[in-house]
Amino acid sequence: MSAQPKRVKRPISGWVVLDKPFNMTSTQAVGKIRWLFSAAKAGHAGTLDPLATGILPIALGEATKAVPQVQDGTKIYRFAIKWGEATTTDDAEGEVIFTSEVRPERAALEAILPQFTGTILQRPPIFSALKIDGERAYDLARAGEAVELQPREIDVDAIRLIDHGAEQSTLEVTCGKGTYVRSLARDIAEALGTRGHVSLLHRAAVGPFHDEDAVTIEQLEALDCAERDALLKPVWSGFTDLPEIRLDPHQASAVRHGNAVLLTGAGAPASVDECWASYKGEVLATGSVAFGQFQPRRVFNL
Structure with a gap:
């Protein structure tokens, strides 16, 4: 053949x-x-x-x-918490390690959600891709080693209850980078005096x-x-969440070679932390503006 x-x-x-x-x-x-x-x-x-x-x-x-x-x-997740069971992975994939007969009332759940908004500390799940001394946490956990991850600051913009039941509740969270929804479900359950894990997870938005x-x-x-x-x-x-800097042909040519350019015109910004530069509707580079100059960080070859 x-x-x-x-x-x-x-x-x-x-x-x-x-x-x-x-x-x-x-x-x-x-x-x-x-x-x-x-x-x-x-x-x-x-x-x-x-x-x-x-x-x-x-x-x-x-x-x-x-x-x-x-x-x-920013990310948006819709997720379900199954009440009464904690698992090794904080989701349905893991083995049940703790159980509880407590089932939270709707009012109690809604009352506690504000504690999980804003900048909060969160302990990542041991079955995660975070590295400990160069090794993935989930590899160490699967090998039976004790894994201890330090709490980290995360930003939760909003969290709301969509549906509540005796055995499972569905919520939606809008959050920043590094948020583990599995940890959020675990911690909400523990704060309500019970146990829980993520039984369903859907990411509805990324940036x-x-x-x-x-x-x-x-x-x-x-x-x-x-x-x-x-x-x-x-x-x-x-890049639609970032400011756009539109360049003329001469500026575009300079940026293509990685050079900074002076922005001119009445509306030209003097300072921008993060933005992208375009020419004729196509991206040329990402970068920043300081003292009226666009400084490319990463150039695109399109």
């Missing part, structure tokens, strides 16, 4: 806002999308647990340079990308190459 011809990798750039399916790792999802688009380069903006569903922004080509900005963006932007793997598989390409979001769509 003759060997199958090798798939040619394409230098394609843009975003696939994937609705990641249940029971698939983020790495598997990136591999699948990279294969479907024959992309030379791909990555994702923020790991989503295998048992979670929802928004996994996948960057192709030059969009991979925008991953840090997107994964640092500028939301549920309404998402496509499924099945939808992509049903399309031909040109139709799939048409669904790609442009690289700049990862």
Whole structure:
């Protein structure tokens, strides 16, 4: 039998806002999308647990340079807490290690939620990708070693109760980078004098990308190459939460070579911590403005 011809990798750039399916790792999802688009380069903006569903922004080509900005963006999660059981992983994948007969009343749950908003300290789950002396915490935990992670500051913008039942409640949280919803569920349950774990988890938003932007793997598989390409979001769509600096041809040429440029005109900003520069609607670079000069940090080759 003759060997199958090798798939040619394409230098394609843009975003696939994937609705990641249940029971698939983020790495598997990136591999699948990279294969479907024959992309030379791909990555994702923020790991989503295998048992979670929802928004996994996948960057192709030059969009991979925008991953840090997107994964640092605000996230929205909808999640269910199963009452009465704590697990090793703080979700449904783990073994039950503690039980409780206490089932919180709706009023008690709503009353305690303000304690979990603002800047709070959170202890990450031991089954997490955080590193301890160079080793992943989940690898140490699976090997039976004692894992102790120090509490970290996180920002929770809002948390609200969507539905309440005796055995399970559904909530929605808007939060910043580094928030573990599994830890949030565990801590809410303990604060109510019971135990609990995440039984369902859906990420509804990451930075500028939301549920309404998402496509499924099945939808992509049903399309031909040109139709799939048409669904790609442009690289700049990862920056819509940041100010845009529009450049003229001379400024654009300088920025393409990594040089700073003086911004002119009545509306030119004197200082911006983080922004992106564009020319004719396409991203040229991310960077900052100081003393009226745009200083590129990362240049895009589009």
